[in-house]
Amino acid sequence: MLEKIKAVLEEIEAFDAKTLEEAEAFRVRMLAKKGLISALFNDFKTVDPAHRKAIGQQLNELKQTATEKIRTIKSRLEAEAGQGAEDKKQPDMSMPAVFDPVGSRHPLSIIRNKINTIFEKIGFVVSEGPEIEDDWHNFSALNFPEDHPARDMQDTFFVEKNPDIALRTHTSSVQVRVMETQKPPIRTISPGRVFRNEAISARAHCIFHQVEGLYIDEGVSFADMKQCLLYFAREMFGAGTEIRLRPSFFPFTEPSAEMDVSCSICGGPGCTVCKYSGWIEVLGCGMVDPNVLDNCHIDSRKYTGFAFGMGIERIAMIIYQIKDLRMFFENDLRFLRQFTSAM
Numbered sequence: 297m298l299e300k301i302k303a304v305l306e307e308i309e310a311f312d313a314k315t316l317e318e319a320e321a322f323r324v325r326m327l328a329k330k331g332l333i334s335a336l337f338n339d340f341k342t343v344d345p346a347h348r349k350a351i352g353q354q355l356n357e358l359k360q361t362a363t364e365k366i367r368t369i370k371s372r373l374e375a376e377a378g379q380g381a382e383d384k385k386q387p388d389m390s391m392p393a394v395f396d397p398v399g400s401r402h403p404l405s406i407i408r409n410k411i412n413t414i415f416e417k418i419g420f421v422v423s424e425g426p427e428i429e430d431d432w433h434n435f436s437a438l439n440f441p442e443d444h445p446a447r448d449m450q451d452t453f454f455v456e457k458n459p460d461i462a463l464r465t466h467t468s469s470v471q472v473r474v475m476e477t478q479k480p481p482i483r484t485i486s487p488g489r490v491f492r493n494e495a496i497s498a499r500a501h502c503i504f505h506q507v508e509g510l511y512i513d514e515g516v517s518f519a520d521m522k523q524c525l526l527y528f529a530r531e532m533f534g535a536g537t538e539i540r541l542r543p544s545f546f547p548f549t550e551p552s553a554e555m556d557v558s559c560s561i562c563g564g565p566g567c568t569v570c571k572y573s574g575w576i577e578v579l580g581c582g583m584v585d586p587n588v589l590d591n592c593h594i595d596s597r598k599y600t601g602f603a604f605g606m607g608i609e610r611i612a613m614i615i616y617q618i619k620d621l622r623m624f625f626e627n628d629l630r631f632l633r634q635f636t637s638a639m
């Protein structure tokens with residue numbers, strides 16, 4: 297009997313468990329009704345009364361040792377498991393980062409920023425004006441005589457009951473505001489939203505965007521304008537780009553011209569973008585009409601200057617080969633996600 301007790305005691309002392317399941321299995325092996333220690337208690341009934349006291353004491357100690365050992369192991373394993381759960385709540389700093397999608401810039405913003413940057417490099421300063429304009433800044437100061445058919449060129453949204461106030465039809469209105477408040481030399485570009493009462497189609501919209509340019513100083517010539525616009529065209533459409541100026545008419549410039557750039561898509565021989573002409577029209581320009589300078593209190597005998605205006609949608613459509621202008625305004629994420637820019 298003593299031998300058996302000793303053997304079980306040694307097993308208890310040697311025992312350790314890595315999991316709670318192992319510890320429980322050991323408890324069953326030792327202490328359950330059919331376990332080793334219970335069996336020893338059964339055997340105890342047959343022990344000689346002379347040795348009962350000593351053996352009984354050893355048996356009780358054995359049972360206590362087993363109970364104590366299993367309890368200690370179980371509570372240690374439980375603490376470790378709890379600690380594990382605690383560890384999981386802490387962020388694991390060694391994990392690769394998960395980035396939230398950050399969206400992309402609108403193609404019109406990308407092109408506007410690019411135009412701004414190109415002109416800023418040669419000393420132009422960005423200026424802005426209001427989208428709701430009065431007749432003076434949108435038309436009269438720009439040499440549109442009242443009731444002159446030139447006003448029909450642009451289908452204007454007037455504010456109800458006040459024919460003097462309208463949504464600006466072009467960013468040329470900002471020229472006037474700059475000239476009224478600044479003295480030459482003036483070099484400014486004015487990007488902004490404009491409005492015209494036009495039917496919406498693949499080529500036209502009632503809301504679109506323009507960039508206006510203005511350069512006023514002593515002795516500014518048509519040749520200066522040509523060089524400035526050639527620089528712009530090459531920065532915007534590529535180093536090999538050529539420009540072509542065709543005579544045109546605007547009330548606020550004299551002489552006036554329209555500028556074409558050589559087709560950057562086909563490089564000359566003709567394609568659907570340039571309509572097989574090799575040239576794409578990109579902007580209107582001209583020497584600021586002396587009447588406009590005088591209207592803005594700039595001495596037209598001393599100063600000359602040039603101005604130009606272009607549609608941002610038009611430039612973006614050429615650069616990105618977008619065939620339908622309405623896509624810019626639909627906010628379809630599948631369309632917008634295609635554009636990326638650091639600007």
Ligand code: DAH
Nearest residue numbers: 466468580581582603604605
């Ligand atoms: N304002 C004109 C338009 O909206 C564009 C334009 C043409 C602006 C010639 C200019 C210019 O400054 O010189 O169609």
